[in-house]
Amino acid sequence: MFLSNTVSTDLSLVDATVIAVLGYAVVFFGLILLMLVVMAMGKAFTAAGRRNSVTPEKTVPAPAAVPAPAAVPAAASAAQSSQAAPGSAGKIKLHDVPPKTAAMLMAIVADQMGKPLNELRFISIKEVK
Amino acid sequence: MSINVGQILLELWQSSGFYAIFASFSGGGWQNLVMLVIACVLLYLGIVKKFEPLLLVGIAFGCLLSNLPMGGLYHQELWDAFMDPSSPVYHSYGQIMRDGGLLDIFYIGVKTSLYPCLIFMGVGAMTDFGPLLSNPKSLLLGAAAQLGVFVAFLGAVCLGFTGPEAASIGIIGGADGPTAIFLTTKLAPHLLGAIAVAAYSYMALIPLIQPPIMNALTRPEDRRIQMVQTRVVSKTEKIIFPILVTVFVALLLPDTAPLIGCLMLGNLFKETGCTDRLSDTAQNALMNIVTILLSTSVGATMVGSTFLTASTLKIVVLGVIAFGISTAGGLIGGNVMCRLTGGKVNPLIGSAGVSAVPMAARVSNVQGQKANPSNFLLMHAMGPNVAGVIGSAIAAGFLLSVFG
Structure with a gap:
């Protein structure tokens, strides 16, 4: 009841x-x-x-140091001028993300992971819309 | 052959649900009407207020269907006979299949614990145990947050419930729907409707229930604590973990094996990397199908004669007490951990120890950000949150081994 x-x-x-x-x-x-x-x-x-x-x-x-090219073709000389600095992991691809924002994102990720930025490799950053 | 239109219309009227309600209004018809109103209120809460709509809408509609007289979708008397040891059809599923309605047949999946276990498989496939593995101490917070289960159990005994009923009511404090349904089906099936509704309603109300308790039991300076990133967990660890937990917990408390086994199987599907299709099915298709069957069949048990009792009101009150005390237990654990680690642990993550994945962890994160906008506690709170799932399953296993 x-x-x-x-x-x-x-x-x-x-x-x-x-x-x-x-x-x-x-x-x-x-x-x-x-x-x-x-x-x-x-x-x-x-x-x-x-x-x-x-x-x-x-x-x-340790891998042998890459020998410097004897002669650089003219077409590659421009690319060589923007060659990565020693220790760099290469270029990062940015898709619709300004470099300043990308730099801030990389710094935040490194901080959150507790790792130095130079131990991380970012391949690309893309804004999810 | 002469046709008596009046007689046909009279028989049609007498075979209608309207007649059944009004002809037996004082003998139970009014209960059907009240339950229809309750079903509509639950539908409103689910659809308009978004209180766990995926479950509450199904529960409410199941309630609506089983309280429509003459529908023949659910037969409480069949299940009463099924549970009666003196009945010739005691534990006879054949009888249910032969004489039962659609919702009776759905309900077999609840009775056999099939649905809660399959839901747990889906939950496992959606859960990342990484935060727990990177900070195993969060398991302690998952344990501390089971306090409400046992306090509500005591409260239920004080209010006159039997041991098995009190155990089923107490498990509401685990804030884990499938576990509550699993245990209640085994120990106190006549309370299933009330317990399921209370458990899922309070889970939806966690953002309202927890913050005042969190503010009351933590100091402002502790709420501002920023926790450091824990270690990165390897893929191999994530694969070994579900196997390890299954073996360990099932050996410790064999009664939890169905729940923990399914939870961890689902998680193994997710982590192996070679069973993506199974993981996807467990998370989506299977989970959705079982949710429909589970919610409608649980709702169907809310028939007026068993739901409209003082017990239901007591369960509703005890449920909110269980939730509150579980939250408090987790926060006390968080405070203790904060002191022992010299302020490295934000006590707010303790409240996430009540399962309710991931709602409770989100609440911890929100409260942490209110105290310190640069505070990100979500991943830290996920550890206690998933620990709470294991903790509530262990609590259920213990209660089942005592009263089962």
Whole structure:
């Protein structure tokens, strides 16, 4: 019937409290264990990542410096004047994005990622309309 | 052969739903009318106010359909017999298939827990566990934010509900619709309609419920804390994680295996990179189909005789309490973490520990930006947010193992 509660209590308040405390503890216990497992996995992957990044430097010889061209064709001389600076990752393609905005975006991304800008490579920036 | 037009019209009238409502007005017809009004209110909330419309519209329409007399779409009496151990058709799906209406057949998917699990698969396919993997401590906030589940459970016991009913009501505090439906179907199916409506309505109201609690339980200077970028997570880690969690959680609490298994299977589809079609299906086509079936069949359980009780009102009140206390639990966890890390953690991300992905994380971000416009907490809050999904599934598994 309306506004009548026909259910009955089959659990004392003490029992319910014990179950509630135990349940909350089980949730914490489960997630703490999971946290430890995930942390261990993260550490293992970070260590493996470090090893992989160090190993090639020890074993692979540094590539030989690219010899300067003996003679540069006339058509390429203009391109050479705008050649990338040492350490540059090349040119970035901008699609409808002013260079100033692109520079700000790159700085924000580097800041958010916590990485120096020279360790990141931007391929292109396109405004999503 | 003579045709008695009057007799035909009389029989037509007597076979109509209008007659059924008014002929038995005092014997239950008024309940149908009230439920039709409630269905229209829910439709208004879903369509006009945009309260979780993808689910609420289906729930409201299911309610509308099952409360139209003579429609024969849903038969509460069949399900009562299905649940009665003394009945000859106890747990007989054949009986439902033979005598049931369309919504009865839809409801088999709820009863067998098929729909909540498939929804979880879609949720898994849409979830990026990267923020959680990069900051595993956020799992603690997901655990802290389950406080409301157990406080509401206690409250429900105090209000006279049985243990299984109290457990089903408490899980509303997990802010996770599929988990609430999964647990309620197993423990207290007669409360399913009220619990589903309360859970989804409050999830839609999270932007209104959480901010006052967040402001009350955090200091302004803490809300301004900017969190630093966490480490980048490799693809391999993201692939191993769902496998690891499935094995770990299913071994710890086997009752959670269907939910966690489907959640992580969906996530594995997303992360492998070689099952894009399956991931796409789980996220879109399958999710949409199951949402339609789930919402209409859950709505169909809202028949007047079981919905219009004091229990429903109590569930509505306990639900909002559960949500509020879960938010508070997450914030307390956030404050503790803030102190322990020397102010490196913004406590606002704690409130995202109530699942409600990604709404709760968005609220944390918005509140953080109100305190400090250059604050971007969204990715940091996604960690506790997805941890809350796992936490609520563990809480449900615990309650199921105790009362199931």
